[in-house]
Amino acid sequence: MNKFANLVLRDIRLAVRQGSAFTMTLSFFVVAVTLYPLGVGPELNILARIGPGVLWVGALLSCLLTLDRIFQADFEDGSLDQLMLGSLPVELMALAKIIAHWLTSVVPLILITPILAVSLNMPADGIWAMMLALLVGSPVLSLIGAVGAGLTVGMRRGGVLLSLLVLPLYIPVLIFGVAAVEAAIAVLPMGPHILLLAGFSLGALVVCPVAAAAALRLAVE
């Protein structure tokens, strides 16, 4: 367990000291969301209507930006081989890296969401629902993304392939994530949607580390 925590801390420390990963994803998210009002026009009622979807799509795409870094840097300098030879099972090693990715790349997006939501004229109920839905659903993004990252690690142009592999699998999260927020805005119960998102997260938590580990074994063999 100690090794597991150490690995998570190591990855977080690397991301923090590098710095650019944090700010890059955040600024991409902000800029991407800002493009929508410029594209569809500044009418507040239209923005309020498309707000949940815009924020979710923005979060998906921003998350995609950093996915290839989960294993790539370690693969390039050889530390991935060392980590896989170590006593920590590869599945747990993958899970530690997934957790670190979620904490460094996705949680900042959740924290900045309220400000962007206000700029899209989203009502207060919707903002809380948005944060809750992101908090419950976004682990799926890192988990499924890690499988894609494992499969494309070591490929020269893996990033493009990664988005083709991963984005279709994100669609259920997107659908229920947006549905939860829209239900909250319409003062309908959003419980079922949140529970489904939680179900996706738990299911992915079981399946994805195993699949990512299998993909990594393939990459270093």
Next chain:
Amino acid sequence: MAIDLHRFANPARFLRITSAIFPWAVVTTALLLVAGLYLALFVSPEDYQQGATVRIMFVHVPAAWMAMSVYTMMAISSATGLIWKHPVADLSAKAAAPIGACFTFLALVTGSLWGQPMWGTFWVWDARLTSMLILFFLYLGYMAIWGSFDDQSKAAKAAAILVLIGAINIPIIKFSVDWWNTLHQPASVATMDGPKIHSSILTPLLVMGLAYTSLFLTIFIIRVKAEILERRLRILRLAHVED
């Protein structure tokens, strides 16, 4: 079980068996397609609302069935390939993918051609259409990952992992009709109370379904054969280079 499986893992035996089946598959496909199309286009009654356009269904629905069942078959044979290191299983998943993608594309195109006169629009963002489109993307991703590895055995494993993760989407597609019931017609053939369609429409539909399955089998045999021969050729070439 394991022993039976490995009997068919021998590509030479596999080729012998499929070569024996192949002529029968071709004849069955031809007969079923002719019979199915005749029943669908001439015998089946016109719909009292949709007129003759309802006949698009006989091309559209079986294609959608095949799109899903080919993916399921790929998932099963990929799992077989991963677990038992069955060489023909990997190749069969690879060979099936483009055929499945074509069926998915056919279902999407015929669906939109049917949607234009019926719903007044070529495309509706309805659950079923959308999940079919997602399935098409899954097929594309699967074929892309086969293309991006040089080492074929690595590509086989990577593609198998991907297809198994994607297989989670198949039940979502199947039940999406009940979840987000919008414009599209709810499931009406395989319901708990038996089929809700009249037999004059159901019979041609099932014949077409069988014809598509047999067509798939025919093309599939050709493609697997080609894959096996290609692999042999590559090994021969390598041996030649090493000399």
